Amino acid sequence: MRAHGVAAAFLAPALVVLAVWIVYPTIRTIARSFFDREGSDFVGIDNYKALFTTDLLVTAIKNNAIWVGVVPALVTAIGLIFAVLTERVRWSVAFKTAVFMPMAISLLAAGVIWRLMYLQDPDQGAVNALLASAKGVVSPAGALSAAEPSTPALTGTPGRGLVLQRPLERGAVARLGLTAIPPAEVPGGAAQAVDPKPVEDGITGVVWRDFKPGGGTPGRVETQELGLPGVKVELRDPGGQSVASTTTGADGTFAFEDVEEGQYRAAIGPSTFAKPFGGVSWLGARLITPSVIIAYIWVWAGFAMVVIAAGLAAIPRDVLEAARTDGGTEWQVFRRVTVPLLAPVLSVVFITMLINVLKVFDIVIAVAPGSTQAEANVIALAMWRTSFGGVNDFGLGSAIAVFLFVLVLPVLLLNVRRFKREV
Amino acid sequence: MAAVEAQVHPPVVEEGVAARILRVVAKAPVHLVLVVVGLLWLAPTLGLFFTSLLSPADISADGWWQIFSKPSLSTFGSYRALFDNNAIMSSLLTTTYIAIGGTVLPIFIGALAGYAFAWLDFPGRDWLFIGVIALLVVPLQMALIPIFSLYNQTGLFDTVLGLVLFHTAFGLPFAIFLLRNFFIGIPKDILESARIDGASELRIFVRLILPLGVPAIASLAIFQFLWTWNDLLVALTYGRDTRPLTVAIFSQLSEFGSNVELIAPASFVSLVIPLTVFFAFQRYFVQGLLAGSVK
Numbered sequence: 001m002r003a004h005g006v007a008a009a010f011l012a013p014a015l016v017v018l019a020v021w022i023v024y025p026t027i028r029t030i031a032r033s034f035f036d037r038e039g040s041d042f043v044g045i046d047n048y049k050a051l052f053t054t055d056l057l058v059t060a061i062k063n064n065a066i067w068v069g070v071v072p073a074l075v076t077a078i079g080l081i082f083a084v085l086t087e088r089v090r091w092s093v094a095f096k097t098a099v100f101m102p103m104a105i106s107l108l109a110a111g112v113i114w115r116l117m118y119l120q121d122p123d124q125g126a127v128n129a130l131l132a133s134a135k136g137v138v139s140p141a142g143a144l145s146a147a148e149p150s151t152p153a154l155t156g157t158p159g160r161g162l163v164l165q166r167p168l169e170r171g172a173v174a175r176l177g178l179t180a181i182p183p184a185e186v187p188g189g190a191a192q193a194v195d196p197k198p199v200e201d202g203i204t205g206v207v208w209r210d211f212k213p214g215g216g217t218p219g220r221v222e223t224q225e226l227g228l229p230g231v232k233v234e235l236r237d238p239g240g241q242s243v244a245s246t247t248t249g250a251d252g253t254f255a256f257e258d259v260e261e262g263q264y265r266a267a268i269g270p271s272t273f274a275k276p277f278g279g280v281s282w283l284g285a286r287l288i289t290p291s292v293i294i295a296y297i298w299v300w301a302g303f304a305m306v307v308i309a310a311g312l313a314a315i316p317r318d319v320l321e322a323a324r325t326d327g328g329t330e331w332q333v334f335r336r337v338t339v340p341l342l343a344p345v346l347s348v349v350f351i352t353m354l355i356n357v358l359k360v361f362d363i364v365i366a367v368a369p370g371s372t373q374a375e376a377n378v379i380a381l382a383m384w385r386t387s388f389g390g391v392n393d394f395g396l397g398s399a400i401a402v403f404l405f406v407l408v409l410p411v412l413l414l415n416v417r418r419f420k421r422e423v
Numbered sequence: 424m425a426a427v428e429a430q431v432h433p434p435v436v437e438e439g440v441a442a443r444i445l446r447v448v449a450k451a452p453v454h455l456v457l458v459v460v461g462l463l464w465l466a467p468t469l470g471l472f473f474t475s476l477l478s479p480a481d482i483s484a485d486g487w488w489q490i491f492s493k494p495s496l497s498t499f500g501s502y503r504a505l506f507d508n509n510a511i512m513s514s515l516l517t518t519t520y521i522a523i524g525g526t527v528l529p530i531f532i533g534a535l536a537g538y539a540f541a542w543l544d545f546p547g548r549d550w551l552f553i554g555v556i557a558l559l560v561v562p563l564q565m566a567l568i569p570i571f572s573l574y575n576q577t578g579l580f581d582t583v584l585g586l587v588l589f590h591t592a593f594g595l596p597f598a599i600f601l602l603r604n605f606f607i608g609i610p611k612d613i614l615e616s617a618r619i620d621g622a623s624e625l626r627i628f629v630r631l632i633l634p635l636g637v638p639a640i641a642s643l644a645i646f647q648f649l650w651t652w653n654d655l656l657v658a659l660t661y662g663r664d665t666r667p668l669t670v671a672i673f674s675q676l677s678e679f680g681s682n683v684e685l686i687a688p689a690s691f692v693s694l695v696i697p698l699t700v701f702f703a704f705q706r707y708f709v710q711g712l713l714a715g716s717v718k
Contacts, residue, residue, distance in 0.1 A: 003545070004545050006624045007539050007543040007544070007548075008545070010538060010539035011551075014532050015536075018555070018596070020573075020592070021566060021593070022565075022593070025566035025568075028569035029565050029568055032568060085456065089454060095460075098461045098462075098464045098465050101464075101465075101468065104649060104694075104697045104698050104708075106652070106655065106669055108653070108672060109691075109694040112471065112686055113467045113468060116470055116471060116487070125486070126467075126488065129488070298464065298467065303712065307712065310713050355560055359562050362655045369676075369677075370677055384564075384567070387567060397567075397568055400564075401565050404564055405564075405565050408560050412561070415559060415560065416553055416556060416557050419552075
């Protein structure tokens with residue numbers, strides 16, 4: 001009897017805390033979910049109906065389904081790949097530390113970190129800066145992204161290129177005047193435009209900013225008007241085929257020498273007017289959920305890697321050696337021996353991530369700006385916003401919490417079953 | 424390539440060097456992939472740090488990577504402003520209180536219960552323990568609303584104690600689970616001989632169990648500390664003027680662009696402490712992780 005008293009004394013603090021802060025609230029929340037927002041009227045399953053019909057909440061459920069479908073599998077796979085790769089190098093500790101580190105920091109800090117990464121301006125956000133430099137190699141921005149013809153003689157649009165309609169023969173001078181170029185867009189090193197002299201066996205010309213402060217005559221090269229250097233000018237035959245191309249100098253002039261007899265047209269191709277890369281809107285309505293998921297994987301991959309690496313270390317070496325001696329390739333050994341032996345560990349990582357993903361909250365509220373939080377919504381966030389974020393509907397909030405609880409219930413039962421066998 | 428290089432060496436060494444070069448070359452792709460991925464994983468955190476070192480004017484002029492070409496731009500100006508900011512400093516203090524209370528209390532209560540589950544005999548012990556295990560995965564969302572009403576009635580709303588107690592409750596199932604499993608591994612004769620010597624259970628707990636349980640308690644402490652230090656959800660719900668650092672930073676996020684010179688250093692300060700704890704006790708952290716997930 002005394003022994004039981006001692007046991008009760010040791011257990012009492014824990015049982016009181018668990019009863020007051022977890023067991024009692026759980027029962028209260030289930031009951032509360034059948035009442036209206038004030039808690040005065042019984043409404044039956046109306047809150048649960050609202051859960052599956054309100055657009056905002058349906059979005060949250062759909063998004064959470066995406067999270068569940070993508071994240072546990074991806075995190076487990078990445079963890080497995082990292083664990084297997086690090087087994088082959090001596091400096092694995094350095095790599096593991098780098099990948100595991102985000103586990104220690106708050107999801108809020110991780111959110112701030114990724115907001116910085118995702119800034120849209122390629123001069124600010126690292127992800128878009130990386131994309132911009134990749135795109136700069138494939139299709140670089142043109143010298144001029146904003147320009148219009150200064151006279152009707154030049155036709156076309158910047159998107160398709162501009163063509164001087166007047167046919168040119170040897171000895172002709174092509175004047176390609178452009179306007180609507182803001183001062184900031186004038187290429188560096190631009191000098192006073194020069195009206196070129198005709199040459200006997202070639203075609204000369206000038207591309208210039210046909211705009212004089214205080215007014216001038218369009219189509220004529222005047223003082224205070226700048227040449228546009230770095231513009232690619234094409235010489236086209238009557239069929240529209242480009243036969244030669246050259247680039248303008250500081251004063252905007254260009255020259256095609258040794259041109260054969262015939263009629264040509266001068267044109268500025270669309271590449272000159274290609275807009276610079278403006279950056280992907282990672283935090284916009286369309287991409288917000290994938291963006292948050294990337295940040296979340298960045299945080300959790302280390303967890304999967306460390307747990308799987310421990311499982312990998314526990315596999316007896318001789319089993320793998322035997323498989324290799326039997327003539328298995330590395331891939332076969334991995335596929336047929338390593339992975340099946342790791343299955344229990346992999347499933348633990350997968351289930352842990354499944355629970356985490358069902359409850360995901362902080363990273364979403366931190367990465368998604370207010371403007372796209374509705375699009376990024378997940379169940380836990382919807383529960384909080386409904387209950388405390390201004391709506392203050394405790395009835396509906398309770399129903400969302402119960403829904404979340406029901407989703408993790410299978411894992412709860414799985415845990416209980418496993419330990420019933422053990423004790 | 425390897426063969427050509429090997430030919431220069433005398434015949435005896437030839438084989439060894441060739442084999443070694445071959446081995447390194449064969450592994451080169453693995454090394455390359457790991458180096459690239461490792462750097463990719465570090466870059467976001469470094470980006471935050473470099474941003475926090477730039478002046479507001481430099482931040483708006485160009486990305487944080489400008490610091491590579493112009494290291495002289497780095498300044499601790501933002502940090503100086505941060506440490507002069509009374510609201511942020513009091514938030515840092517609040518975070519510290521919550522983290523210490525939210526670590527010590529569940530471990531102490533959990534150790535008492537863990538000992539009872541491991542070594543004391545009482546009716547219904549196994550069923551009660553299974554009940555605790557069932558609580559392991561209950562989402563804390565299930566408690567948010569009733570506890571909100573409870574805290575409003577009892578005056579625990581907006582207090583450090585209220586937050587600490589909430590963290591204690593939701594840290595307890597894991598604490599009890601982990602410590603019970605660890606305590607049960609302590610050799611039985613140590614306990615038996617202490618009991619025969621007439622030591623009380625409390626004495627055994629304080630003098631024997633706690634010192635022997637240090638490895639498990641250490642990994643638990645790290646988990647609880649990181650969890651409570653990093654919490655946003657609970658503090659956002661039950662705090663108004665009681666604002667830990669996470670809530671203080673969160674309240675600035677709506678004006679991300681204009682507040683970066685405050686958000687970046689504050690975030691870095693908030694992550695530098697858990698990171699230090701993590702690096703200092705990495706071994707215990709990993710042990711706890713494995714004890715918690717691989718069974």
